[in-house]
Amino acid sequence: MSDHSNPLRIALAGLGTVGVGVIQLIEANREIITRRAGRAIEIVAVTARERSKDRGVDLTPYRWMDDMTAMAGAADVDAVVELIGGSDGPALTLARESLDSGKCFVTANKAMIAHHGMELAALAEAKGLALKYEAAVAGGIPVIKGLREGAAANRIERVYGILNGTCNYILSAMEKDGRDFADVLKDAQEKGFAEADPAFDIDGVDAAHKLAILAAISFGTQLDFDAVEIGGIRKIMAADIAQAKALGYRIRLLGLAEVDGSNGDASLFQRVHPYLVRTSHPLAHVTGPTNAVVAEGNFSGRLLFQGAGAGDKPTASSVVADLVDIARGETGPAFAMPGHMLDKLPPAKSGHRIGKTYLRMLVADKPGVLAEITAAMRDAGLSIESLIQQEASDDGSALIAMVTHAGQEKAITHTLAALSGSDSMLGEPMVMHILGE
Numbered sequence: 001m002s003d004h005s006n007p008l009r010i011a012l013a014g015l016g017t018v019g020v021g022v023i024q025l026i027e028a029n030r031e032i033i034t035r036r037a038g039r040a041i042e043i044v045a046v047t048a049r050e051r052s053k054d055r056g057v058d059l060t061p062y063r064w065m066d067d068m069t070a071m072a073g074a075a076d077v078d079a080v081v082e083l084i085g086g087s088d089g090p091a092l093t094l095a096r097e098s099l100d101s102g103k104c105f106v107t108a109n110k111a112m113i114a115h116h117g118m119e120l121a122a123l124a125e126a127k128g129l130a131l132k133y134e135a136a137v138a139g140g141i142p143v144i145k146g147l148r149e150g151a152a153a154n155r156i157e158r159v160y161g162i163l164n165g166t167c168n169y170i171l172s173a174m175e176k177d178g179r180d181f182a183d184v185l186k187d188a189q190e191k192g193f194a195e196a197d198p199a200f201d202i203d204g205v206d207a208a209h210k211l212a213i214l215a216a217i218s219f220g221t222q223l224d225f226d227a228v229e230i231g232g233i234r235k236i237m238a239a240d241i242a243q244a245k246a247l248g249y250r251i252r253l254l255g256l257a258e259v260d261g262s263n264g265d266a267s268l269f270q271r272v273h274p275y276l277v278r279t280s281h282p283l284a285h286v287t288g289p290t291n292a293v294v295a296e297g298n299f300s301g302r303l304l305f306q307g308a309g310a311g312d313k314p315t316a317s318s319v320v321a322d323l324v325d326i327a328r329g330e331t332g333p334a335f336a337m338p339g340h341m342l343d344k345l346p347p348a349k350s351g352h353r354i355g356k357t358y359l360r361m362l363v364a365d366k367p368g369v370l371a372e373i374t375a376a377m378r379d380a381g382l383s384i385e386s387l388i389q390q391e392a393s394d395d396g397s398a399l400i401a402m403v404t405h406a407g408q409e410k411a412i413t414h415t416l417a418a419l420s421g422s423d424s425m426l427g428e429p430m431v432m433h434i435l436g437e
């Protein structure tokens with residue numbers, strides 16, 4: 001470990017959007033960072049794939065190290081910052097080697113933490129080192145610190161929010177301009193907040209990485225990414241956005257987690273899915289790449305964390321905040337309590353969950369179709385709160401969108417199973433849950 005009267009010396013692996021942001025931030029705010037940290041934070045070594053690439057920052061003050069293993073073992077490095085990405089591969093090797101070599105470790109890599117966070121936390125804990133990942137969840141929002149420190153005295157009942165800036169950008173642009181999905185996605189990629197593989201964003205995987213991390217910190221449970229139920233936004237049509245609006249809702253990709261005790265033993269519910277959110281709810285007004293996380297504490301009440309969920313500067317802000325913590329000597333457990341105290345909960349089943357649901361179906365425009373749908377719903381014990389049928393298209397199809405009264409989720413499954421063989425149904429129905437207040 002480093003001597004706290006000397007600068008905290010860091011090695012930076014990854015010089016892309018976030019890596020360059022970190023260099024710029026440390027340069028721009030050097031004086032205030034030093035005063036807050038109690039000592040300077042100095043970059044001593046850097047690495048990326050391509051040494052000769054122009055990154056718009058001067059790298060000559062720093063030692064270039066092609067060999068990341070050497071970076072992890074360098075005697076003049078106190079903390080390693082990983083901004084490469086990827087759940088495995090070089091990022092994971094660097095994490096293991098850095099902690100093994102006695103270096104504190106900071107990362108923005110939610111994929112790696114979601115998959116390997118328990119192992120890395122155990123490594124860090126065994127050596128009394130810091131493993132920090134504020135930037136991994138919701139970019140520039142200090143939500144990890146908020147939950148880990150500010151809300152540490154609470155039992156968190158539920159945590160949910162908008163965890164992917166790319167999806168929120170796409171959904172709010174579709175909502176505002178009626179633009180189509182592919183066009184808006186291209187925009188998000190150009191702006192630098194989409195993942196290297198944007199399928200991670202639009203299919204909900206990136207939000208699921210973040211949700212699994214939030215759940216572990218919120219509930220004192222072991223990270224269980226594999227148990228997150230995941231859905232994305234690919235199948236959302238402009239018509240869904242319009243119908244949701246007409247029914248008093250906006251569509252947001254949400255991650256939602258809670259400990260479910262309704263069936264006797266506690267289990268962990270984690271879901272990422274597009275939800276309909278009442279226009280009166282604060283999350284309905286979160287637009288663009290902004291993220292927002294709601295945590296409901298049993299003493300604090302509802303907490304809302306909101307801000308930029310991605311981008312060079314906001315994400316760098318979180319990375320450097322972690323470095324300030326390390327410079328101050330803060331090396332507490334990565335998941336807010338020692339690893340052996342984290343509960344291991346089984347994944348919750350969702351069939352008994354009660355809520356309202358949005359259903360959109362493309363159907364053949366012929367007599368009796370609505371009766372067929374409502375009969376399937378009646379048999380499943382599901383009742384309709386509101387329903388819209390759009391005028392038939394030239395191809396003879398009609399779009400039906402409805403919101404059900406609150407019912408068990410398994411009633412939706414039964415309804416769709418009953419309708420699945422029907423030749424009235426054209427294409428796959430779209431199911432979206434409605435966020436309960």
Ligand SMILES: NC(=O)C1=CN([C@@H]2O[C@H](COP(=O)(O)OP(=O)(O)OC[C@H]3O[C@@H](n4cnc5c(N)ncnc54)[C@H](OP(=O)(O)O)[C@@H]3O)[C@@H](O)[C@H]2O)C=CC1
Nearest residue numbers: 014015016017018048049050083084085108109310311315
């Ligand atoms: N962008 C954002 O807004 C946010 C990103 N994150 C996370 O931060 C991390 C970095 O993201 P971002 O900056 O956007 O990514 P970029 O793709 O912009 O940058 C990745 C960097 O890693 C380097 N790199 C890739 N592979 C290797 C390798 N094998 N060896 C050495 N260097 C390598 C690249 O080198 P080269 O430049 O030479 O190709 C590049 O400098 C990811 O984990 C991401 O999920 C988290 C929150 C927000």
Ligand SMILES: N[C@@H](CCO)C(=O)O
Nearest residue numbers: 164165166193195310
């Ligand atoms: N691709 C992510 C970056 C921040 O984690 C997003 O769009 O939110």
